Amino acid sequence: xxxxxxxxxASGTPGQRVTISCSGSNSNIxxxxxxxxxxxxxxxxxxxxxxxxxxxxxxPDRFSGSKSGTSASLAxxxxxxxxxxxxxxxxxxxxxxxxxxxxxxGTKLTVL
Amino acid sequence: xxxxxxxxxxxxxxxxxxxxxxxxSGFSLRTTGVGVGWIRQPPGKALEWLALIYWDDDKRxxxxxxxxxxxxxxxxxxxxxxxxxxxxPVDTATYYCAHRPDLGAFxxxxxxxxxIVSS
Numbered sequence: 001x002x003x004x005x006x007x008x009x010a011s012g013t014p015g016q017r018v019t020i021s022c023s024g025s026n027s028n029i030x031x032x033x034x035x036x037x038x039x040x041x042x043x044x045x046x047x048x049x050x051x052x053x054x055x056x057x058x059x060p061d062r063f064s065g066s067k068s069g070t071s072a073s074l075a076x077x078x079x080x081x082x083x084x085x086x087x088x089x090x091x092x093x094x095x096x097x098x099x100x101x102x103x104x105x106g107t108k109l110t111v112l
Numbered sequence: 113x114x115x116x117x118x119x120x121x122x123x124x125x126x127x128x129x130x131x132x133x134x135x136x137s138g139f140s141l142r143t144t145g146v147g148v149g150w151i152r153q154p155p156g157k158a159l160e161w162l163a164l165i166y167w168d169d170d171k172r173x174x175x176x177x178x179x180x181x182x183x184x185x186x187x188x189x190x191x192x193x194x195x196x197x198x199x200x201p202v203d204t205a206t207y208y209c210a211h212r213p214d215l216g217a218f219x220x221x222x223x224x225x226x227x228i229v230s231s
Contacts, residue, residue, distance in 0.1 A: 002158055005175075035217035037159075038197050044208055044221040045159065056219065089215055097175035101149065101217075102162035 003028065004089050004104035011110040017077040020107045022089035024070050028102055032092040034072040039040075039106075040088045048087070049074060067083055084111045114138040116148070116209050116222035123228050124199050128226060134192040134209030141167050141187050145214025148192040150183065152205040154226075160205075164212065165192060202231045 005023040010105045012018040020033065035051035047056050049065035052072070076083055088102040120132035133146060141148060149164040163183040164172045173181050182195045192209060206226050210218035 033217075039159075043147045045218075046221075047217065047219045048221070050217060089159055090159075090161075098172070098178075100172055100174055101150075103159045103161060103165065 002105035003093060003102035004039040004091060006087075006104040006107045008105065008109065009108045011112055012076075012078055014081065015091060015112045016079045018109065019076075020074045020081060020087050020089075020109070022072045022074070022104050024072075024091060024102075026070060027071075028091040028093040029067065029072055030070040030100045031094065034065065034067050035090045036063075036074045037088045037090065038083075039088065041085070045062060045088065079111055079112050084109055114209060114220045114221065118207060118222045118225040119207050120207070120225055122226060123230065125231050126200055126229060128192075128199050130196045130199050130203070132194045132196075132207055132209075132225065132227075134194070134222060136190040136192065137209075138151065138189070139211060141165075141185050141192070143167055147211050147212035148185070149212055149218055150192075150194045150207060150220065151210060151221075152203075152207045153229050154202075154205040157205075158163075163194060164205075199229045203227070204229045 033051040036044040038048045041046045052067045055066045062078045066073050087107045093102045115137045117135045147166045150162040153159050163181050175199045180197045185192045204222040208224045209222045211220040
């Protein structure tokens, strides 16, 4: 059971806009940045969104992130077939059990 | 260009200790704020963060695995080593090491190394 909760799957058709949610708590998303990763089949995760809504160099502006309270969202506009991948959210967690990173359970995005 | 490469055994037996090495290139763990972390992913499952070591030798561990994990660094060799004791088949996974910049998340990942736990 992951600390951050994501829907297991999402889908859309080419050109559509899809959003993926990530729900946490006051010890992680509520007080720290959220980060998003894209993992293409058979490859290592790639940092997609950092510090809630910043795109690292080279990430298309079709990808955007937002955060509100203890939840966050990743939006992908102008969906393309190459966006079919697993997406993970991550955050630093400051809890009684100590400081540590937590990941979401991942969302498999299918482009129909 | 920052790169990381994991190395270690592909197969370990239950109850054995796993030792993985991450060799760093393009950056130094002497740089203030920098860290290197380990993350694993069982086949078909989600990412799970394991441990993180900072430039100043501060360390953080997954609360659920901290009793089994040790992370160390050798800055002269540009390496970070993760040991995990008492391996079990459920620890079968791809193990990644990743660069963590100051105040950021893991921005550059190694290719990963698959570890199978089986007798």
